Amino acid sequence: NAGVTQTPKFQVLKTGQSMTLQCAQDMNHEYMSWYRQDPGMGLRLIHYSVGAGITDQGEVPNGYNVSRSTTEDFPLRLLSAAPSQTSVYFCASSFGATGARWNGYTFGSGTRLTVV
Amino acid sequence: TQLLEQSPQFLSIQEGENLTVYCNSSSVFSSLQWYRQEPGEGPVLLVTVVTGGEVKKLKRLTFQFGDARKDSSLHITAAQPGDTGLYLCAGVYGNKLVFGAGTILRVKS
Numbered sequence: 001n002a003g004v005t006q007t008p009k010f011q012v013l014k015t016g017q018s019m020t021l022q023c024a025q026d027m028n029h030e031y032m033s034w035y036r037q038d039p040g041m042g043l044r045l046i047h048y049s050v051g052a053g054i055t056d057q058g059e060v061p062n063g064y065n066v067s068r069s070t071t072e073d074f075p076l077r078l079l080s081a082a083p084s085q086t087s088v089y090f091c092a093s094s095f096g097a098t099g100a101r102w103n104g105y106t107f108g109s110g111t112r113l114t115v116v
Numbered sequence: 117t118q119l120l121e122q123s124p125q126f127l128s129i130q131e132g133e134n135l136t137v138y139c140n141s142s143s144v145f146s147s148l149q150w151y152r153q154e155p156g157e158g159p160v161l162l163v164t165v166v167t168g169g170e171v172k173k174l175k176r177l178t179f180q181f182g183d184a185r186k187d188s189s190l191h192i193t194a195a196q197p198g199d200t201g202l203y204l205c206a207g208v209y210g211n212k213l214v215f216g217a218g219t220i221l222r223v224k225s
Contacts, residue, residue, distance in 0.1 A: 004158075033213065040125070042204055042217040043159070050211050058212060090158050094213075101166045102147035102208045107158025 002026050006091050006108035013081040013115045021076040021111050023091030031094040032074040033058070033105065034066065036087040043090065049074055050096070081115045088112050119143055120207055120216035128222045129195055137190045137219045139205035147208040148181055148188050152201050153218075159204055195223045 007022045025032065030051045035043040035058075045058030047066040055066050063085060065077040074093075078085060092105040123138045139148070147166050151159035163172050165181035165188060172179045176199075178191040188205055200223050206215045 031211070035215070040217060042122075043206075043215040045212055045214055048212055056211070059214065092158070092213075096211075097147075097208075100146070101164055102149065102213075104149060104151075104161030104164060105159075105213060107160070109156075109158055 004091055004093055004106050004108035006089075006111050008111060009109070011111060011113050013078070013113065015081060015083060015115060017081050019078050019081065021078075021089055021091075021113075023074045023076065023108060024072050025074075025091075025093040025106070026072065027093060027095075027106065028071060029093035029095055029106070030071070031096045031105075032068065033092050034064070034074070034076045035090045035092065036060065036085075037090060037110075038087050046076065046089075078113075083115045086113060086115045119209060119214050120205055122203075122205055122216035122219050124219060125217065126220045126222075128224065131196055131223055131225045132194050133223075135192050135195055135221070137203055137205075137221075138187070139189070139216055140187045141207060142186065143207070143209065144185050145207035145209060146185075148185070149206045149208075149213070150179055150188070150190055151204045151206060151215075153204060154201050159202075192221075195221075197223045197225045199223050 033048040034046040049068040092107045094105040095103040150162045153159040168183045170181040
């Protein structure tokens with residue numbers, strides 16, 4: 001039972017480079033989300049998905065793209081890295097709502113990204 | 117501007133003291149969740165509250181959802197060093213889960 005797996009754990013990019021952060025879950029969760037975490041700002045939602053083929057923007061989507069071709073995978077693409085994208089990135093997944101109650105999100109262990 | 121405002125931002129207390137963390141919003145949430153995060157790890161769910169006025173207890177932790185479902189509180193009784201961590205509230209807003217900025221709790225022995 002791997003849960004949510006994020007790769008890589010650490011990455012250093014030069015300004016202008018592109019890369020993809022990988023996220024995979026094996027719990028058959030429909031809902032998946034990407035967050036970034038910066039000091040003093042909690043977790044801010046970048047993009048989210050409610051099922052394969054369906055994605056939407058969160059609070060801070062600029063500079064990031066996502067796609068959801070399968071239930072298991074939800075990669076996050078940085079198109080042209082900028083120093084402002086230096087952050088810790090978390091992927092999370094959930095079953096969503098069961099009746100009126102939302103199930104909790106399961107988080108990966110994060111990717112620490114530095115853009116120089 | 118974040119949908120959810122948490123206070124205080126930082127709390128440093130002695131072992132055995134009680135504390136309360138607050139989570140406030142001008143929006144109504146269908147569900148509100150509390151998570152705890154330790155350094156180098158992702159957040160872990162503590163509780164979900166749904167009904168206005170709902171109170172849930174988890175050992176020494178008591179969670180309350182406001183009557184109007186716009187605010188919540190987390191009360192810890194007799195805090196222990198093992199309670200140290202970042203406490204985050206999160207609200208379900210449509211199909212999204214949005215987080216407050218968090219409260220860093222440090223419990224000194």
